[in-house]
Amino acid sequence: MNIQGSMTTVLPIEDESQVGHARRVAQFLAVECDFDETDAGRVALVATELATNLLKHAHHGALHLRAIPAQGGHGLELIAIDRGPGFNPTECLTDGFSTGGTQGTGLGALKRQAQLFDVYSDSRGSVVLAQLYPRHVSALPLRFGVSQHSLKNDAACGDVWHLAVDGSRLSALVIDGIGHGEDAEAAGLAGAAAFAEAPFADPTSSMLDMHQAMNGTRGGAAAIALHDAGKVRFAGIGNIGACLLTAEKSRGMASHPGIVGSQFRKVVAFDYPVESRHLLVMYSDGLQSRWDLRDYPGLTHRHPAIIAALLHRDFCRGRDDVTVMVIALEAIVD
Template identity: 40%
Template sequence: MKTISTSSTVSIEELSQIGEARRQALALAERLNFAPLVCARVGLIATEAASNILKHGGGGAIVLQSIPCSGNSGLEILALDSGPGMGNVEQCMVDGFSTVGSSGTGLGAIARLSDSLEIYSRPDQGTALLSRFWLQTPARPPFTVRLGVVHRARAGEKACGDGWAILEKDGCTRVLVVDGLGHGLLAEKAAIAAIESFEGHIWSSPVFALQSVHGALRHTRGAAAAAVEIDPAQQILRFAGIGNIGATLITGRQRRGLISHNGTLGHRAERFQQFDYPWSPRSLLILHTDGLSSHWQLERYSGLVLRHPALIAGILYRDFGRTRDDATVLVWQPEAQEHEKK
């Protein structure tokens, strides 16, 4: 199985952008063939979440994304702000509770209208809200791993030179993250060629995947990329990277950077090498392009490592993203953590 995902980000800094978030959310729901009543729910949640960003967070962003799933489709609304945050999320979910004198029904309404809802918020650390819908419910998991992605073009650009893809076969999960050189249409062309190569070749190893991408990009401006294979039966993560794709493996309190070699796929890449790392059901993998600062610190956010990967990706993007470049943040968990099993 492979992904086909659509993503867009709407800045929420003034009132007119609330309507734009609603319009884009409705358009995505309609493209995914959601029923009219569900589309209406999606529109209401996008409106309410964007209003909350402006009212309580002083501005932020709405990330809209389709969720790839075999035999099903999903839609994700990720609302991000850097406002004062909430000390007690459960209390704020109760109808009638408000900190600004409003009716206090917003978060409760979002919870009732969503197929699933999760919120991460701490005082002085802003809020991240994840609302999801499924075309068919209950939804089967899209992959045996849990995935969260934030993927957006450089500010002011429509074309995005970053890309990602995920495949599952023979009990293993394989991922590519690619960053086309520069930005704009030519960078996007390189990223698309890399993804097509990754999805079109018979897989043998991460090194073979990158070598195939290298050949496919010879007539493009080139790219950096990382290829990963997770083999849960063998409890091994296999990794190969060329260029500046950030890759970090977190297991418990141990954080390990994964090794890439210098070069540009499609032009000069002299050394392809696979590195193997131990993988466990409690591991967390974070891959990102250089649209995210390499100085991110997950430990700043109490309990975030146990939350849904989309919340992790969103908060890292919100607090460490660079608006002057395309950005992709991909977070990968093998299973639900204890917080979400309760």
């Protein structure tokens, strides 16, 4: 399976009028993903509830939307993100519990409507995830999350990502085309197209193929992580960040200087052993590199889409395209 990258749609939620807009956008995306009227109605309900909760409890925030690959089609991912006071998810998922004088059925109703539901909340804010699928479609066994955003919501994004899955093997790519806009996007897409032709080749070989394909473009930074047989083989050129995480420790993955498509001295791949509880995180330099998930107790146990969204919320530089990819390796370890 080849999974081509896509950007995250961000809808600010700052006043009541934006709740209706979020509902309409979410329902439109659901119809584009072949949801029937009933299933699209579930999406509209979840979008409305998430947006309303943002206003009611955090006073403002954002709703992130993304079509997600699935077995037999596509699903829709909705993530509500805020910097509010936080809440106790266990209490708030209990019907009848309310902090706002309502009937207290909000989060519980969301959980019942979505095929996948997860929450992370602390004093810095909350991230609430809901994934919905049409009835004839089911989720992939791979748990991963991507938060990708162009600078100033440009239609073109210089960051490109790609995933390939074959049984227990997984190959992940992140490219950051130099600069931003259409020319940077063209460089990234050229590299991703070359990678997609043989995603399970050795990363050193894939990098050389990408280098040739990106010649004549702006070029960019790139990193490939190939997971197979209990290890991750990693090769990087330029400033794509990557690390393997558990709840207790983090191990950075080494890249070499240079520009894919222009010049670099050599490509070297490094092997890293992995266990079933490892997370693989890859990110472009639109994200700050000085972060530590141990500052967020329990976060490594949440869905990777929540982790990616939270890292974007708290560590986005705000002056470049940004991509954060988080993959749970437990489902694909032999």
